[in-house]
Amino acid sequence: QADLVESGGGLVQPGGSLTLSCAASGTLFSIASMAWYRQVPGKQRELVAVITSGKRTTYADSVKGRFTISRDNAKNTVELQMNSLKLEDTAVYYCNADAFKIGSDGAKHFWGQGTQVTVSS
Secondary structure, X not given: OOOEEEEOOEEEOOOOOXXXXXXXXXXXXXXXXXXXXXXXXXXXXXXXXXXXXXXXXXXXXXXXXXXEEEEEOOOOEEEEEEOOOOHHHOEEEEEXXXXXXXXXXXXXXXXXXXXXXXXXX
């Protein structure tokens, strides 16, 4: 079973909206920060948004005012609301979490499998 399970990716027109969801498996606990990254071919993976356990948020300049990250600490889930989507938002989006895992020592970084978001007219 995957440590993080993502859903919500797909095809959307410019100006449209899409919401990505990510759920941590039962093997993860004491989750600190959670984040969304994205990557396009030939480019380095970049941070889109991050949210701490205290729900403080940080956004990349390119998505400020358009994207909103949120989390439910009780359910260990995180969402990314994407509005006013642009062609340049097209990428594979990855969920990330800093957490402890059952059977492993110390906190580590965990990644989802990635989900494709395509913005096209």
